[in-house]
Amino acid sequence: MGTETRHYTLENIFRAAIAQQKAVAVWRLPLSEQVQACISLQQSYTTSLPNLEQSPFGFLFCPFHTSGQEQQLFIKGDLCFDATSQSITAAADAPAAAVEGFTEALQSIEHASLGWHSSDATQASYQTEAGFKTAVEKAVAAITAEEMEKVVLSRNFSEVVPASFSPVAAFEQMLQTYPNAFVSLVSVPGVGTWMGASPEILVSIDQNNIFKTVALAGTQPLTEDGCTSSAIWRQKEIEEQAMVERYILSCFKKLRLREYSEIGPRTVVAGNLMHLRTDFKVDTKEVDFPTLGTDMLHLLHPTSAVCGLPKEPALEFILQHEGYDRSYYSGYLGPVNSSAGTHLFVNLRCMQLLATDAILYAGAGITGESSPEKEWQETQHKMQTMQRVLANFK
């Protein structure tokens, strides 16, 4: 690894990546101060089913529907930026000429405009309020008819991006507003730009080989005093979250893993909302299971917190009735083999930046007790996470 002694800001790095047509990912883990970014100098970003343990350092960005039209992407960490030291480091196998080209571009970047990569895809489809509510009614009927136990239905919504909007300034504001979220900004040529503040770990393996995942579900607005202890949960939310928990346990069972710790469910805060969360932890060294991260990733995605239970009929229902393309919403993203380990999160509370509009996404878990109006309101509340970010620039 070679280290440049010059100092750069996150804005310099992001501007250079956009000007040089490179893929860039910027992130901050929950409750951490460290902001990191990686830039790929490769020609292609597509990847097959990820093998986390064998992977070089980089950033995974995968869609909800892995056999749909969007590709699974890997932004290889040819260049790694650390915002604290403001330094940039090149990977030993990074193409030397491209590293030089990028470093040169960084010197003259002050005057480049701060845009973002936009998607090559044709016009996005949108879900209407009536369409969403009809889909909820159909889902409740299918659940009552025992075709499935739970399905997560979602929708999207477009807002104009304010003229003064800057993705880097927005990212920096999100760091303050959402300290316990995984905050990210991903921009890939031809694919587009996404940002979000996710409350949900999918798979994480830290430097000590500790595996973690969570069962997150059940939503209510933040209580007036902001205290988790004053939350009161209805049976509907308790059952909805218990289903996610049961699914994770069934994955452990499939892998014949018996030694795990389970804490919860506890009430947690996510921006303007509260959820129920159970934390699962496994010491992969102690149980001698080095591939647990990859194995669980393949079994978990898409989890019953974004798809449903059982997985297959729920996925089928979503593809048939949701009425729009989720794209990378409710897929997963995060750093792989970084200095802090591998940390993949579900792509929730996110938006996609188009040239002049942003598409916001949100979903809600539907069970037999769901009411279309309440589920619609829940998606409205979830969308506020990104609406607040846009509103800062109005």
Ligand SMILES: C=C(O[C@H]1C=CC=C(C(=O)O)[C@@H]1O)C(=O)O
């Ligand atoms: C599907 C979303 O949230 C999931 C995560 C937490 C709570 C959820 C719920 O209460 O329905 C969802 O399962 C979303 O934010 O779009």
